[in-house]
Amino acid sequence: MFQGMNFAPAKLPGELEALRHEVRDFLSAERDWQPNSDFNAGASPEFSQRFAAKGWIGMTWPKAYGGAEKTFLERYVVTEELLAAGAPVGCHWIADRQSGPLLLKFGTEEQKQRFLPPIIAGESFYSIGMSEPDTGSDLASIRTSAEKVDGGWRLNGSKIWTSNAHLNHYMVTLVRTAPPSDNRHAGMSQFIVPIDAEGVTVRGIENLAGEQDFNQIFFDDVFIADDQVVGEPGNGWAQVMSELAYERSGPERFLSAFRVLAEFGKSLTLDSSEEMIRLYGRLSAHLVVLRRMSISVASLLESGVMPDTEAALIKELGNSYERLVPEMVRLHLPGEVPKALADALQECILHAPSFTLRGGTREILRGMIARGLGLR
Secondary structure, eight states, rough: OOOOOOOOOOOOOOOEEEHHHHHHHHHOOOOOOOOOOSTTTOHHHHHHHHHHHHHHSSTSOGHHHTTOOOOHHHHHHHHHHHHHHHHHHHHHHHHIIHHHHHHHHHOOOOHHHHHHHHHHOOOOEEEOOOOOTTOOGGGGGGGOEEEEHHHHHHHEEEESSSSTTTTEEEEEEEEEOOOOOOTSSEEEEEEEETSTTTTTTEEEEEEETTOOEEEEEEEEEEEEEEEESSSSSTTTHHHHHHHHHHOOOOOGOOOOOOOHHHHHHHOOOSOOOHHHHHHHHHHHHHHHHHHHHHHHHHHHHHHTOHHHHHHHHHHHHHHHHHHHHHHHHTTTTSSOOOOOHHHHHHHHEEEGTTTTTTOHHHHHHHHHHHHTTTOO
């Protein structure tokens, strides 16, 4: 039976404009970094700590752990401004977006008291340990495993495409704690793994831009204490699916190419061709629609709904848009272009191959959307 999606109209409250301008003022004063066209590309521990001092990490989290108990819509405004400015958010991004919310939902009280305050202070950074070598997009086929030992677990295996692990302190890692069975999603658990633990090796992966934001991680008999298991052993798959809803619906899924669009708009003059002006209008209109959809999902999160299918659709459409912007702009440029546009376009093109991979490939997302709509 066909099932619809919930993209009810939603607007950001007008009173949030004051917060938006506060963030813009902060970013205007923070100019010791080069704006980027990919939120994964810029990472500065110093920036993250100054940002945290404003109370903008863990904004929606309980005050009991150092959070501000703000709304998801307030957090959305802050996130939009960070991405539009190309700020170096890479260090605190994962912890704020999904590792912290995961611990709030499934962690023990001791874990919340121990791990959340340092995240909020901008002193503790996290990576995601999901993808593995030779498994493609099939997350259920992971082979990294942990064996129960006295007081904890012994972890062995490898993870790949681990963003900023060379800068971060922990990674929330999905592993097998029971042999594979007919239920491919059973027998998985999540561990909080200290990246500096004995037996953990981080090996950088250089991208087309010559940067190391991705890494491969190796676990060789790494001991993980029982108090670093997230949730119940064996519940890892359900927890990961919950976690990915936070990863897939935010404005980072369509704003990675924003600097290209902004610089393209600045380059237009009265002498620009009608074709270029039409392209700018079409790309801007596309962005507005994606933003409205994303705000709708943020409002659902605010009301306590977990919109998995809607989040998957936003990511699929948003990543397609991010790939479209630099390609269409490149094809319509005149012979000479302003340096700011050329620089933004060059960086975005080099990073674009990763846009449709992180957080789930297009094929996986389309399968999720079809299931969510009752089509398969």
